[in-house]
């Protein structure tokens with residue numbers, strides 16, 4: 001589309017907006033009906049560790065959404081000389097799971113407990129046994145049941161719980177709904193009925209410590225919707241919440257709110273059975289769409305769904321890029337001392353490119369990037385740790401490669417369970433996430449660490465917000481009965497710009513040596529949790 005055509009599309013509202021609330025950034029993108037991004041905005045935020053809980057204040061949720069929207073609207077005005085007043089469809093996506101309990105009158109009953117918390121182990125042990133289905137610590141039902149077990153005062157006032165995307169969607173549209181992918185991280189889904197698992201709902205409701213409360217779990221959970229279903233419209237109040245300038249009018253169609261797992265699947269076109277993708281940002285999680293049930297229950301493999309409700313095996317590691325950021329900040333401060341003001345993209349590029357000169361085994365250096373506890377390696381709290389021996393080859397190149405290996409190590413260890421015990425493998429994984437903003441290096445290290453070809457698309461560093469914008473467009477543009485898979489293959493990914501990197505034999509061997517040292521040293525990391533108190 002040329003500038004005149006885009007301006008006309010904006011005037012007519014033939015555009016779709018995607019907003020994703022990720023762990024480190026809120027991003028908004030506007031796409032035309034050919035799925036090209038024509039404008040964007042973002043807001044940087046960071047979780048806080050307050051009173052033993054990882055959280056974000058809800059006021060900052062709105063500050064971030066409004067700032068991202070404001071930048072996007074200014075981008076539209078600057079490039080296309082149009083004021084953004086009408087948006088065809090809107091989708092909200094966010095980090096999944098966690099705990100946002102509300103009272104009947106809409107009051108938040110506890111600060112937001114995010115996916116990053118490892119505070120629900122007793123609840124997950126009990127529920128996993130009850131359902132014979134893996135309940136990870138970060139899931140909404142684990143948080144709710146842990147609050148029950150803790151006998152927290154607020155529990156009897158609960159009227160509704162939701163995820164972050166569900167909360168924002170509710171405020172914009174008045175609808176208490178979730179896309180099925182996001183819902184699958186709240187409570188287990190039954191793939192056959194594309195809804196919460198009835199048997200598990202009943203079992204949960206029958207628990208003695210749950211029966212005490214007047215609420216019913218069925219009424220407390222949001223309603224489940226499939227991709228493409230109508231999830232309400234933007235209300236006048238919602239329009240004001242999104243666009244503080246008041247230019248935006250009400251009435252946009254709303255897509256079912258999704259989790260960043262689902263939007264990652266869309267952004268990498270990984271909805272069909274046996275396709276695989278991986279998201280690498282604050283956390284790292286790989287996802288394979290299943291064509292058969294798993295042979296057995298694994299505590300390291302989570303079953304979620306695609307936005308159209310197919311089961312997906314997910315390996316989720318809580319820690320990926322946060323420690324890279326912490327070290328990058330140290331290098332930035334050092335550069336600052338030398339009078340050099342390093343902007344983030346330049347900083348990451350300079351560091352990552354250094355890793356190209358590293359020894360394949362990263363010189364024997366070891367790093368545990370655990371800002372928070374790590375489920376895969378059974379480390380209960382965050383103690384970032386860098387260890388080396390006197391003979392390790394301590395160079396900047398090896399240090400940076402160590403950081404990248406360490407970012408991918410937990411997910412690699414978890415994925416070995418899927419490969420070795422379930423024989424579930426994909427020929428290639430399509431990856432997305434902020435680490436690919438600097439091309440090649442992180443992609444190659446990931447391919448070597450996982451010993452799997454990694455494909456990255458042009459949109460990889462903006463995968464999530466673009467994915468939810470595509471889901472919004474699907475509500476508006478799909479032909480009757482057109483499946484999401486066909487919509488993606490036929491309309492969205494006609495000609496994707498991709499780059500695939502294969503594992504390099506030397507790199508694979510080096511990564512394996514790193515992982516061996518990493519696993520051998522895990523006892524030291526666990527001892528750090530035990531001995532070094534906050």
Ligand SMILES: Nc1ncnc2c1ncn2[C@@H]1O[C@H](COP(=O)(O)OP(=O)(O)O)[C@@H](O)[C@H]1O
Nearest residue numbers: 022023024281282321345348433434435437438
């Ligand atoms: N220019 C860059 N090159 C490489 N990595 C980057 C760059 N900018 C940011 N990053 C990394 O990307 C991460 C954010 O990735 P993203 O997928 O947006 O994650 P999240 O959803 O967790 O916020 C940052 O925390 C940082 O580690």
Ligand SMILES: O=C(CO)[C@@H](O)[C@@H](O)COP(=O)(O)O
Nearest residue numbers: 022023095096115281282283
């Ligand atoms: O928990 C999940 C997926 O199951 C994610 O929402 C969570 O790890 C947050 O992802 P990001 O690190 O923000 O990409």
